[in-house]
Amino acid sequence: MAFFDLPPEQLETYRPELATPPDLADFWNSTIAEARAFDLDVALVPVASGLTAIDVYDVTFSGFGGHRIKGWFLRPTGDAVVPAVVEYIGYGGGRGAPHERLAWAAAGWGHLVMDNRGQGSTWGVGGATPDPAPGGQGVPGFMTRGIADPHEHFYRRLFTDGVRAVDAVRTIPGVDPARVAVAGGSQGGAVTLAVAGLVPDLVAAMPDVPFLSHIDRALTLTDAYPYRELADYLRTHRGAEEGVRRTMSYFDVAGLARGATAPALFSVALMDLTCPPSTVYAAYNHYGHPDGSAIDVYRFNGHEGGEALRWARHREFLAGVLGGSN
Template sequence: MTAPADALDQLRRYAPDVVEPDDFDVFWRDTLAGAAAHPVLVDVRPERTDLRLVHTWDVTFAGFGGDRVRAWYTRPAGTDAPLPTVVEYAGYGRGRGLPHERLTWPVAGYAHLLMDNRGQSGQYAVGDTPDRHGAPGGPWPVTWGILDPRDYHYRRLITDAVRAVDAARALPGVDPTRVAAVGNSQGGGLALAVAGLVDGLAALLTTAPFLCDVQRAVTLTDVAPYGEIGRYLAVHREAEEAVRRTLSYVDGVSFARRATAPAHFGIGLRDTVCPPSTGFAAYNRYGTGTGADPEAREIHVYPFNGHEGGEALHVRRQLRWLAATLGAPPAAGRA
């Protein structure tokens, strides 16, 4: 059943104080400083796609620890003007796929950088970026290195996501002052982390964000990916304290508090993958630690939808909101 009006009202007021370690900011400052020691662009080469209305480049950039991360850079054909740019992050178990699979943003006139997920290729889509950092943990990406925040897979993946913005800003034909972070599910969680870590981000679009209010989320659903953490703890019963400590360094609510960019959220009230209260936790805390304008954020709720959310309707709302927020990109053929 869909949430009644009083339950939705409770969601709109749900703003928990999540567990946040004292060295949260130092942890991320030092992690990102280590990545920034490496020049961000490693290789940029044209990619044949057989598409006539867009051009694509195969990009390699230096992510966590200088590791090579792959991405597709796609932009409308017929213009060399610096464009507003969307940096997009893929969902759990997905790679960057093939360059013609995600064309909404470049067809709408934006430059578009789609980041590969290190080590996650093969479950839903292919990718080209390995994760060579082994550490104790479970067999699923969400549990890789989960016993120590320094070893955790999401420390590396979030760092890659930040570096993807740096890479986009360094690419030709990008307006570095108009870069948006975009994602759904795990991608939405990565985009939210980027909003809390990157200076000068122009916009955030996040749908059904993963890793929000995460300490509570693992108790709310047995569906993957959260369910994979539960299954790990069902076997490693003595590991709960260490796991919860690690998760406290990657909670999207903590990143949301530190964000300043205008934000657009989407939530399905029947979502059993990323429970709706966890997304509302991030939305209701968004910008509260920075004094960001609360009027510069909005949320769209789909009462009868699950993890799929508003799908095409929501994308149309995103397109219209982003054009109003960043300024519509120029039409093809105009400088």
């Protein structure tokens, strides 16, 4: 795949005007307040994982609508108070198996892996969280679930679950609530940016090749799924474009991330058809905490981006943010 988006020198300064609804702050403030009216009710069940240096827990907490959200919590064995990373998973995936994600706990961190409600059946080894909310008419996938009304949309629920995951990890004994970071790639990167914009006191955000940024541009720039789901819907629902764009504007993370107060480490891939580079740069250049933030560029990669190389960069970035210590 050749370069298909803006030239690199234009990407670096690409800061488009965003189609942000005037009531965006009220929409999300009321959404989070409604979710926090439910008892968080964090439940931790020890798991016999066979690991000798890492403790594993099956975790459940209340997310959007009080719905019970699953996850894994891993931490180094012992009584030390540790910082924590909350990780969000990519589109279609679930929390998987706990032994798939050992690096953070092995490095001395707590690690909450949040399950994706209603997902976990596309790749990996599955999830455990249903989505009990109705979705209305839509094409296969999650982009058009609740597309007629932002209050009913799937990503209102998932982003809220992400905020509540941070609330949950801060209640776990042995976690330092003042040292919590968020991370994820693709859809997980979108949730990372949304949470960074909605939670004011994180230590860092680490979104890799984030999805759902500058959606207006992505809709007509790429033919790849999941953005293609919106085009598939509009192909049948002729005349619905204005309403679709309005609904999705509430979940455009380039707009949400303008409220972020934590330094961020982004990554972008210049041959990425799934999350085109200009859409990633739109979020990066609008990001609310430019001081101390950075973006890693993978010139010849597609949506896979930096893959396993990202953990070392995340660890290095967090060491800098926290002054070289956990």
